[in-house]
Amino acid sequence: MPSFLLVDGMALLFRAFYATAATGQFMINSKGMPTNAVQGFLKHMLTAVNYFSPTHMAVCWDMGSATFRNELFEGYKANRSSAPIEMVPQFDLVKEAVEAFDIPNIGLPGFEADDCIGTLAKASSTASSVSILTGDQDMLQLIESNISVILLKKGFGNYEVHNPDTFYEWKGITPRQMIDLKALMGDTADNYPGVKGIGEKTALKLLIQFGSIEGILENxxxxxxxxxAKIESAVDMLHLSRQLAEIKCDVPVSCSLEEAAFQYDREKVKYMAQHHEFKGLHRLL
Structure with missing residues (x-):
């Protein structure tokens, strides 16, 4: 059975950027272009390729900051500052680098990379075993018998791989209940409140006992x-938070296995790496 690796481009790119930016290593090439995020992204991606040996690959991206979630809730992600100046030119550069490997870049204005990943994962999971490479625990809601989530841990090549069994062992709930868990707790990174005063421990306890938000409200x-009192005062926000937390798996994107077959031309990659002065990439190929 083909193995399809879906890469959360933004998660890898930002992780790579901040790992080196903290010490001022922007790796500026002779054209004045910072490349630290892209080089770190490629290292994360290729380390995973060497570790998991996928037969098919695609990388998903956010396309601008406004999505349908901002229309639902004005404050959604409103606490995010704009990308650091050294990061901005690397958004296009990273897509060019991915293209050199003949890997599809996928994104859709109005939706997040998560929604594209969810849609492609569900669509591909009958014909292939799907893995999602990310640092973002939101993706755990997508786990199914044929969809696993690979969480990046600190450094390179350190992974925590989750399937339905390991997820249940870890949290005591099913992946689908993760949406209700996030709705109850809220999400400070995405800036929606959920139910004020209910943290993960209480939320998990309630979901294990009552199964879902409906189950909790009925009891x-x-x-x-x-x-x-906390839940009654936040019922509307609870329902809204669930809409914000749920990854949409029916957005109009597609990527056939044929398009995603992972094989690249070494010369093309070598030329791209030399052109942008990416050092050390050859060691990962």
Whole structure:
């Protein structure tokens, strides 16, 4: 069975950028272009390729900051500062680098990379075993028998791979319940509140007991007085938070296995690496 690796481009690119930017290593080439994020991205991607040996690959990207979630909730991700100046030219550069490997770059204005990944993962999971490479735990909701999530840990080549069994062992709930978990707790990174005063521990306990947000709302009288009061005062926000937390798996993007077959021309990659002065890439090929 083909193995399809879907890469969360933004997660890898930002991780790579901040790993070196902290010490001022922007790796500026002779054309004055910073390349630290792209070089780190390629190292993450190729290390995973060498480790997991996928037969097919695609990389998904955010396309601009505004998505349908901002229309649902004005404050969505409003706490994010704009990308550092050294990062900006690397958004196009990284796509050029991915293209040199003949890997499809996929993104859709109005949606997040997560939505593209979710859509492609569900569409491909009957004909291939799908793995999602990311640092973002939001993706865990996509896990199914044929879809696993590879979480990047610190450094390069350190992975935590989750399937339905390992996820259940870890959290005690199913991947789909992850959406309700996020709706209850809120998400400070994405800037939506969920239910104020309910953290992961309480949210997990309630979901294990009642199964879903509906189950909790039907059993408010079984909760402690404080829990009941917190949830009752936030019912609308709870439903909205669930809409924000859920990855859309039906957005209009597609990528056939044929298009995603992973084989590249070494000379083309070598030329791209030399042109942009990427050092050390040859060691990963």
């Amino acid at each position: 408010l009288d079984s909760l402690t007085k404080t829990q009941k």
